[in-house]
Amino acid sequence: xxxxxxxxxxxxxxxxxxxxxxxxxxxxxxxxxxxxxxxxxxxxxxxxxxxxxxxxxxxxxxxxxxxxxxxxxxxxxxxxxxxxxxxxxxxxxxxxxxxxxxxxxxxxxxxxxxxxxxxxxxxxxxxxxxxxxxxxxxxxxxxxxxxxxxxxxxxxxxxxxxxxxxxxxxxxxxxxxxxxxxxxxxxxxxxxxxxxxxxxxxxxxxxxxxxxxxxxxxxxxxxxxxxxxxxxxxxxxxxxxxxxxxxxxxxxxxxxxxxxxxxxxxxxxxxxxxxxxxxxxxxxxxxxxxxxxxxxxxxxxxxxxxxxxxxxxxxxxxxxxxxxxxxxxxxxxx
Amino acid sequence: xxxxxxxxxxxxxxxxxxxxxxxxxxxxxxxxxxxxxxxxxxxxxxxxxxxxxxxxxxxxxxxxxxxxxxxxxxxxxxxxxxxxxxxxxxxxxxxxxxxxxxxxxxxxxxxxxxxxxxxxxxxxxxxxxxxxxxxxxxxxxxxxxxxxxxxxxxxxxxxxxxxxxxxxxxxxxxxxxxxxxxxxxxxxxxxxxxxxxxxxxxxxxxxxxxxxxxxxxxxxxxxxxxxxxxxxxxxxxxxxxxxxxxxxxxxxxxxxxxxxxxxxxxxxxxxxxxxxxxxxxxxxxxxxxxxxxxxxxxxxxxxxxxxxxxxxxxxxxxxxxxxxxxxxxxxxxxxxxxxxxxxxxxxxxxxxxxxxxxxxxxxxxxxxxx
Numbered sequence: 248x249x250x251x252x253x254x255x256x257x258x259x260x261x262x263x264x265x266x267x268x269x270x271x272x273x274x275x276x277x278x279x280x281x282x283x284x285x286x287x288x289x290x291x292x293x294x295x296x297x298x299x300x301x302x303x304x305x306x307x308x309x310x311x312x313x314x315x316x317x318x319x320x321x322x323x324x325x326x327x328x329x330x331x332x333x334x335x336x337x338x339x340x341x342x343x344x345x346x347x348x349x350x351x352x353x354x355x356x357x358x359x360x361x362x363x364x365x366x367x368x369x370x371x372x373x374x375x376x377x378x379x380x381x382x383x384x385x386x387x388x389x390x391x392x393x394x395x396x397x398x399x400x401x402x403x404x405x406x407x408x409x410x411x412x413x414x415x416x417x418x419x420x421x422x423x424x425x426x427x428x429x430x431x432x433x434x435x436x437x438x439x440x441x442x443x444x445x446x447x448x449x450x451x452x453x454x455x456x457x458x459x460x461x462x463x464x465x466x467x468x469x470x471x472x473x474x475x476x477x478x479x480x481x482x483x484x485x486x487x488x489x490x491x492x493x494x495x496x497x498x499x500x501x502x503x504x505x506x507x508x509x510x511x512x513x514x515x516x517x518x519x520x521x522x523x524x525x526x527x528x529x530x531x532x533x534x535x536x537x538x539x540x541x542x543x544x545x546x547x548x549x550x551x552x553x554x555x556x557x558x559x560x561x562x563x564x565x566x567x568x569x570x571x572x573x574x575x576x577x578x579x580x581x
Numbered sequence: 582x583x584x585x586x587x588x589x590x591x592x593x594x595x596x597x598x599x600x601x602x603x604x605x606x607x608x609x610x611x612x613x614x615x616x617x618x619x620x621x622x623x624x625x626x627x628x629x630x631x632x633x634x635x636x637x638x639x640x641x642x643x644x645x646x647x648x649x650x651x652x653x654x655x656x657x658x659x660x661x662x663x664x665x666x667x668x669x670x671x672x673x674x675x676x677x678x679x680x681x682x683x684x685x686x687x688x689x690x691x692x693x694x695x696x697x698x699x700x701x702x703x704x705x706x707x708x709x710x711x712x713x714x715x716x717x718x719x720x721x722x723x724x725x726x727x728x729x730x731x732x733x734x735x736x737x738x739x740x741x742x743x744x745x746x747x748x749x750x751x752x753x754x755x756x757x758x759x760x761x762x763x764x765x766x767x768x769x770x771x772x773x774x775x776x777x778x779x780x781x782x783x784x785x786x787x788x789x790x791x792x793x794x795x796x797x798x799x800x801x802x803x804x805x806x807x808x809x810x811x812x813x814x815x816x817x818x819x820x821x822x823x824x825x826x827x828x829x830x831x832x833x834x835x836x837x838x839x840x841x842x843x844x845x846x847x848x849x850x851x852x853x854x855x856x857x858x859x860x861x862x863x864x865x866x867x868x869x870x871x872x873x874x875x876x877x878x879x880x881x882x883x884x885x886x887x888x889x890x891x892x893x894x895x896x897x898x899x900x901x902x903x904x905x906x907x908x909x910x911x912x913x914x915x916x917x918x919x920x921x922x923x924x925x926x927x928x929x930x931x932x933x934x935x936x937x938x939x940x941x942x943x944x945x946x947x948x949x950x951x
Contacts, residue, residue: 272740298740304770309729309763316733316747319677319718322740324733336759343723344730351707352719354924388925412927443931490932 248431254287254424256398257363259432260405261288261325265295271409272317274301274310275327275363284329285365285424307337311362315344318360325361325409331418332375332548334364338383345414346389358414361405366394366418367461367511369558371551378548379512384416385489385521392489393442394418396463398428400446400486407442415442418488420461445492447499451481454505454568457496457522459485462509462559469564480568488518496522497529504535505571509559514542539567597797598811598843601818604871606879617822623886629670629817630881631895633662633874636686638899639698640848642906643685647852651910652702656683660815660847663873664780666690667820668748668840671828672716675745677734679718679727683780684750691715695902696909705913725751725758728777732764735773735837746831747775754785756801757793765805765839772836776827777802779839780814782846787859802839814842815873818880845871918944 251259264271273288279302282289292300303310307328314324328334334341341362348356368377384392391413395401401419408415440446448463449470456466463484470480481499485491500506506526508519519540526538541559549557569575599614621629636658643655658665665686672678672691680687685698692715700709701720708719718734721727731749738745755761756779768775781798783790790798802809808830812823820842827838845868849856856865881887922937 301771304763304766306759306763306766308760309767312726312729312760312763313733313736313767316679316730316735317737318733319730320734320737320741322737339723340726340729340760344726347707348719349927350924352712352924353706353708354927355712356719357927359927391926490930493932 248429250427251398251402251430252425252427253395253398253401253419254285256402256428256430257287257405257419258289258291259430260402260409261291262294263432264325264406264409265291265299268323270321271323271325272299272301273325273327274303274314276303276305276310276329278302278327283327285421287365287419287424288327307333307335308340311337311340311345314360315340315348315358318358319356323359323409325363328362328364330376331364331366331378331380334362334380341384341390341416342387346387349413350389357412359412360414361408361417362415363405363417363419365421365424367420367422368548368554369422369461371554373551374548377551377554379510379543381416381418381488382512382517385518389414390489391415391442391487392418393487394420394460394485396420396423396460396484396486398426398430402430402432403434403436403439404442404486406436407439410436411442418460422461423464426464443487443490443492445486445495446484447481447495448484449480449482451479451503453479453503454507454571455481455483455496455499455503456564456568457483457485457506457508458510459488459518460511462511465559465561466509466564469561469568472561472565473568478568478572491522491525493522493525493529496526500526500530501533504533506534506538507541507564507567507571508538509541509564509567511543511558513545514540515545517542536571536573539571541567598813599819599823600813600816601822602816602876602880604815604876606876606883608880614819614822614826617825618818621818621821625670626881626886627891629666629821630874630877630887631898632666632670632686632690633817633877634895635899635902636662636666636689637874638903639689639906640685642903643699643702644848644852646699646907646910647702652699652852653704654851654853655702656851657846657848658683658685660845660868660873661780661782662686663817663877664778664814664820664842664844667817668778668824668842671821671824672748673745673828674716675743676828677716677718677731677745677747679731679734679747679749680720681724681727681751681755682720682722683752684720687750688715688717691717693717694909695905696913698906699910700913703910703913705915725755725761727751728755728761728764729767731775731777732768732773732837735768735775735831736771738774739771744832745774746828747773748778749775750778750780752785753779753781753783753790753793753798754788755779756798765802765807765837768837769806772834774831774834775837776824776831777807777837777839778824779841780844781841782844784846784850784856784860786850786854787856797841799839799841807837807839809839809841811841811843814844815871815876817873817877844873
């Protein structure tokens with residue numbers, strides 16, 4: 248075990264994949280000489296050369312589209328989209344090509360391609376640098392969607408994503424790039440929990456908080472605060488947003504009967520909507536209160552000075568917990 | 582030899598296009614192109630003719646099958662046989678083609694089977710043929726998207742140290758797409774061994790090429806650092822020569838090339854289209870006089886390479902192909918409902934497996950097999 252930041256864990260995963268498999272190539276803007284705008288690919292150009300760590304022209308559709316061609320030639324491309332809000336020019340290539348080629352060809356053409364996206368807000372960034380576009384990709388059949396919340400998971404999930412023969416959209420919460428944690432770099436992929444499994448980040452009995460990405464930390468902080476008030480909260484880190492591990496979520500909700508889902512992305516038709524719908528289908532008879540969603544507002548991402556009002560914080564989560572636990576006088580969860 | 586003219590008046594015509602055969606079949610000399618086709622023996626010339634005739638017959642069968650309700654749609658390629666067959670005959674086995682939906686002749690030249698032409702248009706499959714076996718990517722409906730795939734594939738071939746070349750086929754309409762322009766940037770920056778073949782057939786459904794371009798299309802590529810050639814797309818000999826020029830450059834490590842093949846879409850965009858609403862009969866008639874097959878046949882007969890017996894033999898082969906395509910189309914069986922859920926993912930996916938089982942149980946409730 249070594250203590251690494253989440254960014255360094257991603258770097259180690261990329262270096263490991265490049266070293267283990269010479270079909271792995273990286274493509275992206277500024278990932279080579281600069282080492283990425285977050286320095287996540289620092290040192291990889293020097294170690295693996297310009298044929299494998301490719302500084303591309305500034306064209307996201309071009310990056311993803313050429314990665315499709317590389318995959319068809321037998322490579323395993325790992326693409327970096329520089330910021331979440333820059334992925335949209337590549338949307339057609341991702342949705343029409345990357346996601347569908349395997350289906351369109353009855354499995355004859357595989358797309359072992361990973362699209363890494365530094366993701367979401369809370370870092371005081373400029374417009375288009377703080378987006379949470381995950382629902383678009385979760386809605387698209389043929390893609391797997393993953394969100395890391397710890398350095399260990401950033402390393403493990405990325406290694407698993409690169410090893411997968413399916414295309415994976417890999418979200419890296421930039422708010423946590425500098426967060427440190429213990430990482431087992433030698434964890435055997437075969438022994439590790441599979442890519443699609445959620446993780447119980449904290450066990451509890453009174454209510455369940457379902458979340459992912461940087462919001463896992465906020466939820467854990469909320470659980471710690473609730474403990475002082477005598478409430479025991481279970482926190483589930485989804486890890487995989489597509490497929491969703493609803494078995495783990497449902498098992499928790501059947502135990503607690505009360506659930507709050509929280510994410511930074513907007514509420515309407517967000518991942519939380521899918522989770523709450525699935526919970527009501529699977530656990531209706533176990534629910535003691537209507538599930539609550541604590542999300543970003545249904546607005547475009549606001550200017551940085553206002554983002555603290557947009558990002559669901561500890562207090563908003565605890566308010567929702569109070570609602571589902573019938574602890575707000577005169578108010579019921581609805 | 583490379584295209585350098587920048588006169589917008591050239592746009593919709595074949596001015597400045599490299600040519601080896603006049604519309605009446607007269608062979609004209611071109612010192613730079615002649616050496617590129619000097620080795621074509623009578624057998625190779627007859628093979629070009631044969632594949633053009635087969636393509637036209639196959640295309641007519643596609644239209645007929647659609648009219649008879651056997652296909653949902655067909656995108657006719659009548660008039661574009663020379664660019665498709667000429668360029669495809671210049672390819673090597675290891676090269677890989679990224680076609681649009683109109684390249685029936687390219688599929689034929691690459692060895693497609695009868696069912697391969699029609700199952701997608703019938704609605705049985707999204708993509709029917711064995712891509713690896715014939716070296717052709719799934720036909721692309723998103724306009725120009727395949728230009729990037731070809732470029733990426735070429736970057737892979739380059740990294741493998743091979744001499745394989747990728748080829749992207751698209752039309753004049755595609756040249757307005759971002760993907761096509763990004764592909765030129767990537768191919769140029771990385772000197773990727775890729776050839777872009779733009780079949781300028783003058784029409785993108787109802788929009789004339791002048792809506793896509795106010796500057797000759799072949800004149801754009803040099804601005805990306807990609808050498809280009811404007812070639813008479815109805816002259817199969819010139820198309821072979823131009824493609825060999827481009828492929829040789831790629832194999833020598835000199836990077837991408839761009840061909841604008843000036844041709845004409847004689848038929849509608851697809852069987853759902855009515856071109857009489859937007860273009861004059863006189864224009865169509867003018868292009869009919871530049872027919873690629875009649876031109877080449879006149880040349881081969883004058884050279885003594887082709888006679889009535891040979892033409893009759895080719896016509897019989899074309900009818901046999903059409904019959905085989907018809908049989909494969911009409912005899913196609915629709916896959917069972919369970920297959921809907923197959924191949925969405927390469928690896929196990931529990932929620933989708935559950936959805937498949939759920940739908941199976943629902944169907945079983947009616948006692949249905951399918």
